[in-house]
Amino acid sequence: MSRIYAISNQKGGVGKTTTAVNLASGLALQDQRVLVVDLDPQGNASSGLGHHKATVDAGIAEVLLGFEEPLDVILPTEIDGLHLAPASGRLVGLEVELVDTERREYHLQTALAKVADAYDFVLLDCPPALNMLTVNALTAAAGVIIPLQAEYYAMEGLSELLRTIAAVRKSLNPDLERTGIVLTMVDPRTNLASDVATQTRQVFGGEVFDVTIPRNVRLGEAPSFGQPIHTYAPGSRGAQAYHELADEVLIRAGVRSGSRTVAPAATTRRKRSQEAS
Numbered sequence: 001m002s003r004i005y006a007i008s009n010q011k012g013g014v015g016k017t018t019t020a021v022n023l024a025s026g027l028a029l030q031d032q033r034v035l036v037v038d039l040d041p042q043g044n045a046s047s048g049l050g051h052h053k054a055t056v057d058a059g060i061a062e063v064l065l066g067f068e069e070p071l072d073v074i075l076p077t078e079i080d081g082l083h084l085a086p087a088s089g090r091l092v093g094l095e096v097e098l099v100d101t102e103r104r105e106y107h108l109q110t111a112l113a114k115v116a117d118a119y120d121f122v123l124l125d126c127p128p129a130l131n132m133l134t135v136n137a138l139t140a141a142a143g144v145i146i147p148l149q150a151e152y153y154a155m156e157g158l159s160e161l162l163r164t165i166a167a168v169r170k171s172l173n174p175d176l177e178r179t180g181i182v183l184t185m186v187d188p189r190t191n192l193a194s195d196v197a198t199q200t201r202q203v204f205g206g207e208v209f210d211v212t213i214p215r216n217v218r219l220g221e222a223p224s225f226g227q228p229i230h231t232y233a234p235g236s237r238g239a240q241a242y243h244e245l246a247d248e249v250l251i252r253a254g255v256r257s258g259s260r261t262v263a264p265a266a267t268t269r270r271k272r273s274q275e276a277s
């Protein structure tokens with residue numbers, strides 16, 4: 001059975017795509033079959049996994065419009081077991097195109113039902129907006145993972161997202177869960193980061209993942225090489241953090257019980273030696 005998670009926060013630049021790509025590779029390296037669906041017209045998850053949207057003839061937009069079958073647009077990545085339903089240029093106008101369609105909130109759910117059995121996890125990288133693409137993601141998902149940037153205004157806007165989740169649960173997807181909040185871009189040297197972490201845990205308790213994602217130069221560099229952190233810089237702090245997040249997700253998903261594992265070596269077809277940082 002496949003577990004579908006929306007990675008969502010309408011705030012821009014909080015680490016949604018970084019989390020989608022690197023949680024996906026962390027899960028794939030632990031023998032999970034994973035599909036990343038790029039629902040953001042910016043196409044960052046696609047380029048971060050080696051497929052720039054300019055090179056994609058047909059992607060998830062064409063699937064949602066009923067022009068393509070999901071299986072026909074899914075692409076492999078450098079990591080075994082990690083696949084991508086990419087963004088194409090058509091995703092840019094899709095929001096508007098979907099408005100007049102029947103059952104417009106359910107297109108992604110219907111599409112994923114056709115391929116979900118082939119995957120243990122499906123991660124939906126949402127755009128920075130509470131729009132029809134995000135509503136499609138929340139309607140198709142079993143849970144939401146919310147990346148929260150450890151900065152002063154971190155929780156601002158979160159109530160809007162939580163209200164949207166509640167509204168979707170009420171009318172479109174009663175089983176939708178809040179899987180967890182992941183603190184991103186944490187700089188352990190600043191008081192601000194630990195203040196935000198403490199405050200978030202006070203408000204949301206166990207909903208916050210134990211692991212926090214550090215601000216790490218390698219995480220910022222990896223997308224420009226079209227690679228997840230686990231192949232780009234497997235020894236980095238960022239790689240370890242996303243490995244640990246994958247552990248926690250496996251535990252929350254009920255796939256695994258108990259303690260964390262040691263990070264496995266990444267397998268890559270492209271040789272690139274990178275210093276750990």
Ligand SMILES: Nc1ncnc2c1ncn2[C@@H]1O[C@H](COP(=O)(O)OP(=O)(O)OP(=O)(O)O)[C@@H](O)[C@H]1O
Binds near residue numbers: 042217220
């Ligand atoms: N832990 C990190 N350490 C260093 N850089 C990071 C980290 N997480 C994300 N970044 C960088 O910060 C920027 C924003 O991250 P990302 O694209 O993942 O956010 P996003 O929420 O998907 O943005 P958008 O709302 O535009 O889709 C990117 O340049 C990314 O490489």
Ligand SMILES: [Mg+2]
Binds near residue numbers: 040044
């Ligand atoms: Mg993004």
